[in-house]
Amino acid sequence: MKIQDIDKDILSSFRKGCVIPAVPLALDEKRKFDEKHQKALIRYYIDAGVGGLAVGVHSTQFEIREHGMFEQVLSTVSAEIDSWASGRKILKVAGVCGKTEQAVREAGFAVSAGYHACLLSLAALKESSVEDLLSHCRQVAAVMPVIGFYLQASVGGMVLPYEFWREFATIPNVLGIKMAPFNRYRTFDVVRAVCDANKENEITLYTGNDDNIVPDLLTEYAVSSGNEVKKVRIKGGLLGHWCVWTRKAVELLDEIHALLDSGKDIPHELLTRGIQITDTNAAFFDTANNFAGCIPGLHEVLRRQGLFKGTWCLNLQEVLSPGQYDEITRIYKAYPHLNDDAFVSEHLSEWLK
Template sequence: MEAGAARKELSAGMTRALHEGLVIPAHPLALNEERRLDERRQRALTRYYAASGAGGIAVGVHSTQFEIREAGLLERVLSLAAEEIERAGLSRPFLKVAGICGPTEQALSETELAVSLGYDAGLLSMGGLQGWSEEDILKRTRLIARRIPVIGFYLQPGVGGRVFSYTFWSRFAEIPGIIAIKIAPFNRYQSIDVARAVCCSERADQIALYTGNDDNIVNDLLTVYRFRRKDGQLVEKPVSGGLLGHWAVWTHAAVALLEEIKQVRQSGRVPLDWLTRNIEITESNAAVFDPAHGFEGCIPGIHEVLRRQGLLRGTWCLNPEEQLSAGQAEEIDRIYRDYPHLHDDEFVARHLEEWLR
């Protein structure tokens, strides 16, 4: 790390958009039959997200396949996405988020790469650090946050995460440079820990809450957390938006969904049918993300939906063992049949040719 280098800060407009709420898809990886990068379709995916009205993308994260690092593809994949967003010439704020993972030295190297490529923030994974103390992880976070705005990530233990204490999140929220936390433990108790820690922090108004709880997306987005601090002050915070692998598919519909939810928030009244919509989206996520088999088919499931739309040619992953689980394709068939209002196939069909140029 360059001595004395200052952290890149978000613009006022981008900060405001982050707190108002954005759809941020976790960007998949486009491969050909030889399991090599398909640059044409990788670019097409980024064009799809930009055209869908998304407010950002997260690249180099789980949905992009962590194996891109061993395959030597991290820099190229980050570069392709940054280039396409620049070419899109968007007039709205658009947050470019780079996935950052690994032990401190690796995480710092990935941070410098992200900064050099013009990324706005880093989604800091805390997976794969088994045996690290909470203090060790906080020290690593402070170092990364000195160079790039950080989005924290509470990952569910079922896919490599771990349970953190309320004290950990309280200390995490006090770190300068933390701009948001993706809450994704798939657990109500642990989700509340993060929200309470942020609300009770001196930096509460500087940190946005984002859902990554694919099992509860709509309910999270309709929730306003309210906690009383020790000094008696009552603090409220909504879950502003989502940074989700689920939103890597049917993104145009997800953008419309979040805009509807924002209107409901403003009205102060939540119609009962939103509870039903929450279940519809959770069930569609189950078909794509494959919790029935411990999420083993989650990345191929994303690819399968994109393949059906023509954005990808196949469901290939860098790891040949990552494939659709038994019965998963049939479950996706059923979701298409039962919930046709959730997909955006017509939107994709209208623009696919121009995105593939």
């Protein structure tokens, strides 16, 4: 599958910049796949106005592969998107990981299940050379369009140098890059590499920096490349943070796009809201405990809204950290304007049918 095979409206939405939540996994109290609540979650995202969904990624729990759930989860979500979208076109992104044989196999399945692109994790190749990493990426990109993924080290990623991204950007069939190193220096490495490869008009940049969402989306990069200065923006977000309070995320991105199109000055309030979102993310992602509770933290928000029955994870060790429940309660009280509980409450019974 090639980029040109993607529906033109879906591709246009991705290029403009859209909200792409990293989809969590719904489990019941026996830690079995909860199809009813998984479908409710997908319906929520679609009705909230997302432009895409990423499944089989970190928020979906990489352990779905060990538990034989990878194909089931991806197939269920893909079918539910088709069923619920009612003519709306949603980009389907499949998380692909593992060494080359596994990654190519997962990409092949994703194509057969109706996915348009894969988010390619390199976490399993930490000991590989840059050239071996690039060879791996080329083999997956031969199967389907690839979104590159700079994953932060705290949750399994590694430092990927400018030289890697400079060559990665030249690989045919690269649709975009999700930058999530949680590090401004390394984020800039990617932007500069794409510009130096002359791919800034072909590779769309998305933030995965959940700690810096608003500044990432507001900033115009002016990169000296060759004999010119190239102006580049991060267009949208493919974020774990945006898998909760998603309606507000859609409204935020629409607001930012409208502001940038208008040419008006950035209001101070928007920057203040940005740091409030960062504080919120600290509670969800459990930064106080080096991200140990990041997945159950997201589940807890969905549980409070009624979209999930509990916070269970496939890994029995993944639970809310001490004090994390209270931190989530604190940010609920501190920033009521950031949640979309009223929107969820209005539609929950319909989504759970």
